[in-house]
Amino acid sequence: MIRKPYFGGNRALDDSKNFSRSEKLAFCSLTFIKGVGEMFFYNGRILTLDPQTKEADYLxxxxxxxxxxxxGKISSKDGINLEEKTLLPGFFDTHLHMLNYGLMLKAVNLRDCNSITELIDRVKERVQSETKGAWIFGRGWDENRYNGIFPTRDDLDKVAPENPVVLSRVCGHLLVLNSLALELLGIDESTPVPEGGAIDRDQSGRLSGIFREKAMELVFDRLPKKSLKEVEKALIKAGQSILSYGITTVHTDDLAEFDDIEPLFELYRKLWQEGKIPRTHLHIRxxxxxxxxxxxxxTGTKLDGITIGAVKIFADGSLGARTAALLEDYSDAPGEKGILIYSDEELYQMVKDAHSADFAVAIHGIGDAASSQALRVIGQVQKEDPRPYLRHRLIHAQILNDEIMEQMVEYGVIGEIQPIFINTDLHWAENRVGERIHTSYNWQTMWQKGIRLTGSSDCPVEPVNPLLGIYSAVTRKDLNGKPEEGWYSKEALSLEQALQLFTSCGAYAGGEEGDAGSLTVGKVADLVVLDRPIDRISLDEIKDIKIDMTIMDGKVVYQRDNK
Structure with a gap:
């Protein structure tokens, strides 16, 4: 439980142990494993992330x-010769959507489309490979790549008149549907628009096919429900991909569309026991x-490798879609301030209900209006009913101000950041918020103020690879290495800080700092081996690092094929 975190053993190290001589074993062979979960690592960059012993010669x-x-010196022993490669604690990703990631792996990928025409062609290709009437799902479109032009139902109708189509924007906060999808879901011009959402119309008042924020629930609630078998297949796909990136623990928001969550808990538990998904903190709504x-x-209840997470709440939308709630107008869209999804009274009741039931809350807040509201409400609830063991979180924490940061420190609210976001955001964020950029994406300032941070990807919004997040955190560059001097580089984190962000900080967010997050005697054997010494290469090279091996719960769950 978060209130009573387990602290692993503190057995003293015995450096004087005599090791018998044996032949040097090649790193890529699994023959060094004497038994399930019995391994010895040496001759590498063993970075423990333990402040008491930051580096080690063997583990x-x-x-x-x-x-x-x-x-210290060892006589030699059968084991894994790291050959100067890096050994780290298994990575944490404290904010992603594992189920959606698995589903999106078979959806139409629209991330690299640079025009509406490319998007339409991509949908056309999928329609040609599907049967008539089959639902077509896709994700990743971004109107910023199309000169600000949004796709519409009419665009999709040209290539999919007989297949319902639902395409999610890259941020996951907007949808576009074609006419057949609207018809099958029973949505038309007379459909009421939910509070906290919007449905776009053209100049004649006809639905354009675009749904924003809570209006998307009209779509999700009416789509065909997924069977447990479909969920299982998607989770296995996602889980195997996630493990291949060295991630051994995730905090995931997967349950929004389900009403009965008990069968889901059992399914996740089974898949973890089979080694098919990482350790999972499962958020509820x-x-x-x-x-x-x-x-x-x-929050903190454990079911083997599955832990009950926080109550996930959306306070606003996304900056790219201009649905993030700002205190003042968007700099590039006068008169628009985004969408604040709940009133203070509504959000207060949701937070109070969770808090009083010993659930932490994880509130999605990108704009300064949403983050300010979230902190105001959390502060009020904490003062009325102090429960200091609950570690509430502000997800994203992008557009801030000094007052918000001071409140995060005062209330102990964790900032759940996604460094990889700057890969795209640095190209247009300043246009969106103007001078407010100086208190935005300001990770080093937050760290120095004493705000607890943790790292994540928000996959499938961005790639799940944590090394891309670490690269972004330390260089403040996009994946093409631009700008060369870094974007507001004073806010870059050091390599040690960035590694903590995706390891020990993640463990703290889940109340597991006594049992995970560092290479410390007594802690769980969740480890990752990188293909090179991360602390002895250029920062720009970090994005090119490969994962050689992932070990979870003492077992090898991924190994790269070097052939």
Missing amino acids: EIKGNRITQVGN SKHLDQAKALGLE
Whole structure:
């Protein structure tokens, strides 16, 4: 439980142990494993992320625990010769959508489309490979690549008159549907628009096919429901991909469309036991709170490798779609301030209900109006009912001001950031917010103020690879290496800070700092081997690092084929 975190053992290291001589074993062979979960690593860059012993010469695991971490000469032993490669704690990604990622792996990928024409052609290709009437799903379109022009139902109707089409914007906060999808879902001009959402219309008042924020629920609630078998297949796809990037723990928001969550908990538990998904903190929504309480669940409840997470709440939308809620107008769209999804009273009740049931909240807040509202409400609830063991979070925390940052420190609210966002955002964010950019994406300032941060990808919004997030955090450049001097480079994190962001900071966010997040004796044997010494290469090279091996719970769950 978060209130009573488990702290692993503190057994002293025995550096004097005599090791028998044996032949040097090639790193890429699995023959060095003496038994399931029994391994010895040496001759590498073993970066522990433990402030007491930051580097080590060797590390041993037995079963699912780290049993030795030491420095000094060793006589030699059967084991894994790292050959100067890096050994780290397994990575954490504290904000992603694992199920959606698995589903999107088979959806139409629109991320690299640079025009409406390319988007239409991509949809046309998929329609030609599907049967008549089959639903077509896609994700990744971005009107910023199309000179600000949004796709419409008419664009999609040209290539998919007999297949319903639903395409999600790259941020996941806008949808575009074709006419057949609207018809099948029973949505037309008379459909009421939910509070906190918007449905776009053309000049004649006809629906354009664009749905924003809470209006998207009209679509999701009416789509055909996924079977548990479909969910399982998607999770396995996503889980295997995530493990291949060295991520051994995720915090995921997957349950929004489901009403009965108990079967989902059992499914995730089974898949973890089979080694098919990483350790998972499973967030719930406010609508699940009564069932969760009836099941005796709260934030931190463990079901083997599955942990009950926070209550996820959206306070606003995305900056790219101009639905993030700002205190003042968008600099590039006078008169627009985005969408604040809930009133203060509504958000207060949601946070109070979660907090009083011993659930932390994870509030999505990108704009300064949304973040200000979230902090105001969390502060009020905490003062009325102090529960300091609950670690509430502000997801994204992008457009801030000094007052918001001071409140994050005062209330102990964790900032859940996505450094990889600057890969795209640095090209247009300043146009959106003007001078407010100086208190935006300001990670080093937040760190120095004492705000607890944690790293994530928001996959499938951005790639799940944590090394891209680490690269972005330390260089403040896009994936093409621009700008060469870095974007507001004073806000870059050091390499040590960035590694903490995706390891020990992630463990803290989940109340697991006593059991995970560093290579410390007694902690769980979740490790990752990188293909080169991360602290001895240029920062620009970090994005090119490959994962050689992922070990979870003492077992090898991924190994790169070097052939």
